[in-house]
Amino acid sequence: MDSTASLGSTALNTQPHLAHAPEWASVIERTYGHAPLYLTAVDADGQSGLLPAFVVRRPIVGTIVTSMPFLDGGGPCSASPMLADGLVERLFSEARRVGAGTVEIRSSARLGISWTPLEHKVNMLLELPADAADLWSGFDKGVRNQIRKAERAGLVVRSAGAEDLNAFYGVFAARMHELGSPVHALPFFKIIFDAFGDRARLMLVLKQNAVVGGLIALAARDTLVVPWASCATEYRADCPNMLLYWETLRLACGLGFRHFDFGRSTRNSGTYAFKRQWGAEERPLYWYTIPLRRSGHRRAHAEHEPTAARLASLWRHLPLTLTRQLGPRVRKYLVQ
Secondary structure: OOOOOEOOOOOOOOOOOHHHOOHHHHHHHHHHOOEEOOEEEEOOOOOEEEEOOEEEEEOOOEEEEEEOOOOOOOOOEEOOHHHHHHHHHHHHHHHHHOOOOEEEEEEOOOOOEOOOOEOOEEEEEEEOOOOHHHHHHHOOHHHHHHHHHHHHOOEEEEEEOHHHHHHHHHHHHHHHHHHOOOOOOHHHHHHHHHHHHHHEEEEEEEEOOEEEEEEEEEEEOOEEEEEEEEEOHHHHHHOHHHHHHHHHHHHHHHOOOOEEEEEEEEOOOHHHHHHHOOOOEEEEOEEEEEEOOOOOHHHHHHHOHHHHHHHHHHHHOOOHHHHHHHHHHHHOOOOO
């Protein structure tokens, strides 16, 4: 059976994720030059559907079509099962047309295709009350104590904008280096703020006027999403992450958001535990990596994990200044 053959209807994703925001078409193309491949459909009853994707032409390893690069979500968004299935089938056709060897889809709904997705990644979502005081009262003693510890250490959080991205990027790039992960280009974040306007917000945590961490939050309908966050490791004892997230959560409540999306985590990892302590709950993610030219790709995916760990270790041992220069050139092709 062909790996893209339908097994039935796709489980519906009727609410657009941040990844479905139209701004990404220009953000990703302007930053990295990847060509957008946005598929839309309308049926006879007037129902519509959208499947956003990009064509990523990678040197040596070949072209991939992915929905969506650099983001947690993607896949079809529609209230119609027929439209959702049709959009997925069209994506495979378009991928073959542009010469892609692989299609990747990160979906919050299981697709109706004969291919088993990876399910070890989950989104962590917190339902927000109207009053932040109700959120505070629901935290356990340990969470509240860590927030107070950060305040006693002299940390403060302030809301900022694109003009302070340089300060955030210095901390973010250093932390990505420690994790062995190539960093995004600074223009990537500046273009995001330009495209999303007042729906993008930068939150910074400071100690004695020095930026020690921060996060980028983006509004998607009734949800505030945090795709990127970092704090300097040397300040870990002061719990800057705790104060940073608490002040962002409090702001989200005050602005009337109904949900707070902490972003994806590997189930039972350290970041998963960090997000769970706030009361966030799992939302499934289905990651499909589907070869168009040969079978066995899923097995190869698992075999490459030790290689990825070795590359991360090598990256950590490179000088920070070098990784800041090389990181965006590598990150361009690392679509996860």
